[in-house]
Amino acid sequence: MCVCTVHWHKDAFMQGCFRLFIMYRICMCLYVAINCIASQEVEEPISYTCTDGYTFDPVLQICKDVNECALMPDACKGGMKCINHFGGYLCLPQNAKIYVSNGDEDSPSPTPVPAPRPPQNRRVILNQGRTIQCAMGFTLDEQNYCRDIDECATEMHTCSSDQVCHNTRGSYTCQCPPGYQKHGDQCVDRDECLQAHYCMHRCINTEGSYHCECNTGHKLASNNHSCIDVNECEGGNPCQHQCFNVIGSFICQCDQGYELASDSRSCQDIDECSFSNYMCQYQCVNNPGGYSCSCPEGYQLQGSRLCQDINECDRGHTCRDDERCQNYHGGFRCYPRNSCQEPYVRTAENRCVCPSVTSACQGLPTTIVYKYMSILSEHTVPADIFQIQATNIYHNTHNSFQIKVGNEDGEFFLRRSSNLSAMLVVTKPLSGPREQVVDLEMITHNSVINYRSSSLLRLTIIVGPYTF
Structure with a gap:
């Protein structure tokens, strides 16, 4: 720029002297101005080049930092936070804190980088036709200004098909699309x-x-x-019975009486009867989710597992009027109310007497008494099961006891307790169901009057079919 400065002096004495000097300065300024205008016509507008990450501010005549974080929304991947930096940017975690310092806490922020001066060998030449020639990457517009060429829009670039062209002032760059990185001249997946x-x-x-x-x-x-x-138990229950959510999985549990199957989801019944033979006294019946005990005919369930004999003679039976009902473990039997056979006559219930005046009674027991009893199968031995007792007491008499009939296998023993009684003992286990008739004879002796008589107790032993 050409600047002309004229100084006016107030001293009137000097006004005349300086008039010629002023005219001289005016002419010189006009001459210089004409030369400046001619110089501007032939020179190309000066272009400035900033380093990467900066752009030229024509107003402030400085290189200002480029905010890549604002220009490129996808500058950082994987949720990283974009932090603009002088001449570039940083990708840091979201919770990162940035402190910019040169070592001093109160150090001022860096000042903008001044634009470099154009090189002396700038590409501005003046040909003989006084036209302006722009530098490479620029083109002259209608107002004789050098404008940047958008090589990306005009396809005046050498970027490959897998690269993205980005226009810059006076040039362009080839960048890989988001998610890719350069490997030589190619873009490969990052x-x-x-x-x-x-x-x-x-x-x-x-x-x-x-x-x-x-x-x-x-x-x-x-x-x-x-x-x-994921709470697998919500919505569709994956378990057959109960579902309990845990972190990353779930567990299934079954109701009482069931256990988890091999798939750890479905439930299968537990056969409690297979655990032990003592679950029930007679028979264990497995049920879904549990079990129950059953008893054989003639028994009823007592509690949950024991079997108790049913006394059919008290509840109702099929015996005739001339028969008596005899209950035993697991059932009942009907016996004649009058078991006496000639020459015996019935004198009381279950008692038969043979009159001594008749010749038919000679050598026979004077009385026969019928008794009935029931015992369990496989009864523990030895065991006292029945006592025979004399009813008539005479002075100077001696009583003896013996098993007359029914002990062919030696299963019983008659132990004399006193002169008046004896105890029948089982010596071997008896298996039922079974009916065993045992005749127990008591012989009475009187040496004073030379008297001898016998009486018979016919004991019917009914062995039940079970051990209970």
Whole structure:
């Protein structure tokens, strides 16, 4: 720029002297101005080149930092936070805190970088036709200004098909699309899983990107990288009976009387009867989810497992009127009310007497008494089961006892307790059902009057079919 300065002096004495000087200065300024205008016509507008990460501010005539975080929304991947920096940018975690300092706490922020001066060998030449020639990457517009050429829009670039062209002032750059990185002249997939990512469980790399997956029993949260537990028990119950949710899985439990099957979900019945033979006294019946005890005919269940004999003679039976009902363990039997046979006559219930005046009674027992009893099968031995007792007491008499009939296998023993009684003892286990008739004879002697008589007790022993 040409600047002309004229100084006016107030001294009137000097006004005349300086008039010629003023005219001289005016002419010189006009001459210089004409030369400046001619110089501007032939020179090309000066272009400035800033380093990467900066752009030229034509107003402030400085290189200002480029905010890549604002220009490129996808500058950082994997949820990283973009932090603008002088001449570039940083990708840091979301919770990172940035402190910019040169070592002093109160140090001022860096000042903008001044624009470099154009090189001396700038590409501005003046040809003989006084036209302006722009530098490479620029083109002259209608106002004779050098404007930047958008090589990306005009396809005046050498970027390959897998690269993205980005126009710059006076040039252009070839960049890979998001999720890719340069490998030589080619763009290859960037494996985000090998770099920083926010997948809580597993990172799955894909072409140009990645996604997160969760372990079994979890699902992706709304942020697409955290994993939250899945409550499998909600909605459709995967268990046959009871479902309990745990972190990352669930467990199934069965109701009482059931156990988990091999699939750990369904329930199968427990056969309690297979555990022990003592679950029930007679028979164990397995039921879904439990068991029950049953008793044989002639018995009823007492409590939950024991069997008790039913006394049919008290509850109702099929014996005739001339018969008597005799209950035993597991059933009943009908016996004649009058068991006396000639020459015996019935003198009382179950008692028969043979009159001594008749010749038919000679050598026969004077009386026969009928008794009935029931014992368990396989009864523990030895065991006292029946006592025979004399009813008539005479002075100077002696009583003896013996098993007359019914002990062919030696299963009984008659133990004399006193002169008036004896005890029948079982010496071998008896298996039922069985009916055993044993004749117990008592012989009475009187040496003073030379008297001898005998009486018979006919004992019917009914052995039940079971041990209970």
